[in-house]
Amino acid sequence: MPGVTSPSGGHNTNRAVRHHTLVVLVENQPGVLARVAGLFARRGFNIYSLAVAPTDDDERFSRITIVVDVESSPLEQITKQLFKLVNVVKISELDPDDSVERELMIATVKADPSVRSQVIELVDVFKGSVIDVGFDELSIAVNGEPDKLDDVEELLRPYGIVELQRTGRVALPKLERTPPRLKSVQNRAAN
Amino acid sequence: MEPNEPTNGGAALIRALELEGVEVIFGLPGGAILPVYDPIIESSIRHVLVRHEQGAGHMAEGYAHVTGKPGVCMVTSGPAATNVVTPLADAYLDSVPMVCITGQVPYAAIGTDAFQECDTTGITMSITKHNYLVSDARDIPRIVREAFHIATTGRPGPVLIDVPKDIVDPTNPRSSLEWYWPTDEEVVAGLPGYRPTTKGHPRKIKEAAEMILAAERPVIYAGGGILKARAAEALKELAELTGIHVVTTLMARGAFPDDHELCLGMPGMHGNYTAVMSFQETDLLITLGARFDDRVTGKLDEFASKAKVIHADIDPAELGKNRTPDVPIVGDARLVIEELVVAIRSLLESGRTQADTSAWKQTISGWQEKHPLHYDQHVPGERLKPQFVLETLRDNTPSDTIVCSGVGQHQMWTSQYWHFNHPYTWVNSGGLGTMGFSVPAAIGAKAAFPDRMVWAIDGDGCFQMTAQELVTATVEQIPVKIAILNNSYLGMVRQWQEMFYEERYSEVFLSQTVPDYKMWAESMGCAGFRVDSPEEVLPTIQKANEINDRPVVIDFRTDAAEKVFPMVASGKSNSEVMVHPSQVAGIGEY
Numbered sequence: 001m002p003g004v005t006s007p008s009g010g011h012n013t014n015r016a017v018r019h020h021t022l023v024v025l026v027e028n029q030p031g032v033l034a035r036v037a038g039l040f041a042r043r044g045f046n047i048y049s050l051a052v053a054p055t056d057d058d059e060r061f062s063r064i065t066i067v068v069d070v071e072s073s074p075l076e077q078i079t080k081q082l083f084k085l086v087n088v089v090k091i092s093e094l095d096p097d098d099s100v101e102r103e104l105m106i107a108t109v110k111a112d113p114s115v116r117s118q119v120i121e122l123v124d125v126f127k128g129s130v131i132d133v134g135f136d137e138l139s140i141a142v143n144g145e146p147d148k149l150d151d152v153e154e155l156l157r158p159y160g161i162v163e164l165q166r167t168g169r170v171a172l173p174k175l176e177r178t179p180p181r182l183k184s185v186q187n188r189a190a191n
Numbered sequence: 192m193e194p195n196e197p198t199n200g201g202a203a204l205i206r207a208l209e210l211e212g213v214e215v216i217f218g219l220p221g222g223a224i225l226p227v228y229d230p231i232i233e234s235s236i237r238h239v240l241v242r243h244e245q246g247a248g249h250m251a252e253g254y255a256h257v258t259g260k261p262g263v264c265m266v267t268s269g270p271a272a273t274n275v276v277t278p279l280a281d282a283y284l285d286s287v288p289m290v291c292i293t294g295q296v297p298y299a300a301i302g303t304d305a306f307q308e309c310d311t312t313g314i315t316m317s318i319t320k321h322n323y324l325v326s327d328a329r330d331i332p333r334i335v336r337e338a339f340h341i342a343t344t345g346r347p348g349p350v351l352i353d354v355p356k357d358i359v360d361p362t363n364p365r366s367s368l369e370w371y372w373p374t375d376e377e378v379v380a381g382l383p384g385y386r387p388t389t390k391g392h393p394r395k396i397k398e399a400a401e402m403i404l405a406a407e408r409p410v411i412y413a414g415g416g417i418l419k420a421r422a423a424e425a426l427k428e429l430a431e432l433t434g435i436h437v438v439t440t441l442m443a444r445g446a447f448p449d450d451h452e453l454c455l456g457m458p459g460m461h462g463n464y465t466a467v468m469s470f471q472e473t474d475l476l477i478t479l480g481a482r483f484d485d486r487v488t489g490k491l492d493e494f495a496s497k498a499k500v501i502h503a504d505i506d507p508a509e510l511g512k513n514r515t516p517d518v519p520i521v522g523d524a525r526l527v528i529e530e531l532v533v534a535i536r537s538l539l540e541s542g543r544t545q546a547d548t549s550a551w552k553q554t555i556s557g558w559q560e561k562h563p564l565h566y567d568q569h570v571p572g573e574r575l576k577p578q579f580v581l582e583t584l585r586d587n588t589p590s591d592t593i594v595c596s597g598v599g600q601h602q603m604w605t606s607q608y609w610h611f612n613h614p615y616t617w618v619n620s621g622g623l624g625t626m627g628f629s630v631p632a633a634i635g636a637k638a639a640f641p642d643r644m645v646w647a648i649d650g651d652g653c654f655q656m657t658a659q660e661l662v663t664a665t666v667e668q669i670p671v672k673i674a675i676l677n678n679s680y681l682g683m684v685r686q687w688q689e690m691f692y693e694e695r696y697s698e699v700f701l702s703q704t705v706p707d708y709k710m711w712a713e714s715m716g717c718a719g720f721r722v723d724s725p726e727e728v729l730p731t732i733q734k735a736n737e738i739n740d741r742p743v744v745i746d747f748r749t750d751a752a753e754k755v756f757p758m759v760a761s762g763k764s765n766s767e768v769m770v771h772p773s774q775v776a777g778i779g780e781y
Contacts, residue, residue: 031313
């Protein structure tokens, strides 16, 4: 994963500035992901991460969670162009400060018997799990906030990361008593 | 065909096109699309058999430009599909409603690199408003209805339907379906992500109306959206109500009559001086169905820098794409303008007065007097002036003549020198700048209006790209007229090399001897003429106008040194507009 650096320090706030999460509800049609990805390529927008899965109404709709680099182009133009795709039904822009985000990371780590317990302990601290054990390697799974996964990655690195995969984040607006700042950018969904 | 009547995909596709009101299909058959061509024999739809699929696409565009109805083209898979890529991209950039049907290899063969297979929907994804790969014959009536709905509503554009052969082949069980025809409501309900906004927001309309009345130096920037929305009448009402001058972009020529006292003509890189300067000096740019294209704005940072901007467009993505508007209005140009007129009227009735624009009007008429369009007259012994040819043609054709052009110098001169006084009389390739557009586009326009005169003004470079479609025109009895402004060069490129590449002419000279355009025309069944002297121009045009039983081609031999002025160099500010050398002394006085 590309490291997130900030001239002003703390990487949590920095991520909020550079990246925005778009939750895009699309019709479950063949090629719809290609349309979305192709649009980003053609218009010169950068995708930071992308996750796709059917929604609860999996016959009709899928949800694409796209983390976009908003320094590359204005978010408004991205959402407007995305919304021109006929299969895009709804776009919600989630402000990182007012949403809950989760991501899953799985990794194989060097862990010969002498350090194996240290690695397991580390994974435990982050409420992760060991999903496979080899002679001198462990495969682990951790899910959580993307920042937390960054931390896990940093802490595992000294042991030697053999392979690492992250799913890209999915997000929901935070539930609050006051209305959440889920900005429904546009919503033409027929309810 | 009755509801629930058993049928097959091919017959259903043609029936669906008939029900959509299609009068003519421009196309060329081939392996994968064969089953769809079979029911055409019995169909009421006229089919125009082209000589190259690119021609089919541009003919469909020409038809759509002049009628406002979607143009339809149909070709086979693979190379035929790739040959319509250019017209699709052209239609996408100029928002031309079009439905293109392509054949595809049988569904099960997709992905196997079968003969004449290509990923048509993948290739055309970014140059169509939407596209479909049909996977089930039962979807055909619905998809055809959706395609026409999408192509013609909101911001119009091309829609492609890719049809695998097995789905339309009556001998294949996968082609069977029971006929149905979705209602409008069903079409809309089936497209939950497609809801174009047509009515402007009332608060924004009111805000815009107030700004319009308060502006001291307002100007209307009218784009192709005026024509797409059939808003020419509404625009005239707005202009006359407020006395505000109208600039018509290349795509909007004819949307406001050139002979109207409030018309300033074309802006941009080769716009006339007054139109260009009115943008630079205005305090309120009333943008209606235009998109701040780089050929209009020049250097964006310095474009209309003193102006507040009202921007109305049916495509929300255009608002703020290039220029951030002060008042954005999403909506159909006609509805927005009509709402603006109502809002302005009610403000005036409530006692509001319009700001004094008399000083601005004087400035404008000053520019017009100082910098009219100008070219140096013909010198005996030299080649013809292209502008003279255009003026003669313009003055000797009916005012409702449909004029098509290719791309380059001849296009700019036509836009500059023709007097477009009716909407839908000007057909050209604006956004994509497709050389070779004019001959097939003219054929498409003439197929739509057989009784109207259709002239294509072409360059010699453009003509050589698609001239073979004149065979189509002859065989199909679509007698278009072609005026080639033949300077033996890729003229616009030559102009840039002369002005910006130190007269180093790299690969722009074509030939003064071949082809022999007269012979070429005659070999394709057209009447052919060659004109070298000014005296021959009018008589030859008159002769051409009288020929109605076949196409006509006139090869006008024009002066290669002639350049298009005014000109704003690429990337420069519009304030640095270069006028004709003979007018240079007049610059900078305002």
